[in-house]
Amino acid sequence: DTAVSQTPKYLVTQMGNDKSIKCEQNLGHDTMYWYKQDSKKFLKIMFSYNNKELIINETVPNRFSPKSPDKAHLNLHINSLELGDSAVYFCASSSSSAKTQYFGPGTRLLVL
Amino acid sequence: SQKIEQNSEALNIQEGKTATLTCNYTNYSPAYLQWYRQDPGRGPVFLLLIRENEKEKRKERLKVTFDTTLKQSLFHITASQPADSATYLCALGGDFTGGGNKLTFGTGTQLKVEL
Numbered sequence: 481d482t483a484v485s486q487t488p489k490y491l492v493t494q495m496g497n498d499k500s501i502k503c504e505q506n507l508g509h510d511t512m513y514w515y516k517q518d519s520k521k522f523l524k525i526m527f528s529y530n531n532k533e534l535i536i537n538e539t540v541p542n543r544f545s546p547k548s549p550d551k552a553h554l555n556l557h558i559n560s561l562e563l564g565d566s567a568v569y570f571c572a573s574s575s576s577s578a579k580t581q582y583f584g585p586g587t588r589l590l591v592l
Numbered sequence: 593s594q595k596i597e598q599n600s601e602a603l604n605i606q607e608g609k610t611a612t613l614t615c616n617y618t619n620y621s622p623a624y625l626q627w628y629r630q631d632p633g634r635g636p637v638f639l640l641l642i643r644e645n646e647k648e649k650r651k652e653r654l655k656v657t658f659d660t661t662l663k664q665s666l667f668h669i670t671a672s673q674p675a676d677s678a679t680y681l682c683a684l685g686g687d688f689t690g691g692g693n694k695l696t697f698g699t700g701t702q703l704k705v706e707l
């Protein structure tokens with residue numbers, strides 16, 4: 481049973497396109513996160529939702545819009561993709577009462 | 593600004609030896625510190641958490657220390673094995689108003705355990 485799953489695993493697209501990444505967790509957690517890991521492997525928080533409410537919104541371009549339809553799902557939509565958006569995007573989840581975060585397998589985005 | 597630094601170079605050690613990884617931070621007062629392991633092509637996996645009022649934590653062959661005066665954590669793997677080869681990330685965290693917790697990750701240290 482996959483705890484945190486993401487789709488797609490790979491995404492290759494042209495500059496200017498719009499794309500979405502989906503994340504689902506079956507751990508019963510109430511908090512979900514999006515991270516970006518760049519080519520130097522630096523992992524940085526982008527957004528976090530707690531019980532479907534946005535609670536962390538780091539300095540991220542407006543082209544990135546997260547959406548949480550329910551506690552088990554967190555999607556990330558990216559408009560007008562740019563070359564610099566190429567990275568691995570990780571979804572994670574945690575419980576408010578615990579500090580451990582569980583990460584998904586990542587979505588490798590390549591913008592050409 | 594907040595800064596978290598880990599061993600900048602890759603760490604190569606011989607099987608059976610103890611690997612020691614460092615995590616130094618500035619301009620930060622974390623409530624807790626976590627260590628994660630990341631294998632190529634995979635997401636990070638949680639290993640250990642240590643709180644600001646704890647000095648040391650152990651789990652099997654792993655040991656973490658946390659010195660809030662020095663602003664440093666040390667992560668030890670004893671009797672290292674080739675299977676321990678991976679990138680290890682330290683992450684500083686604090687509770688966030690509204691639930692959840694915010695982690696700020698270090699740059700990671702790539703460990704290679706050789707036969």
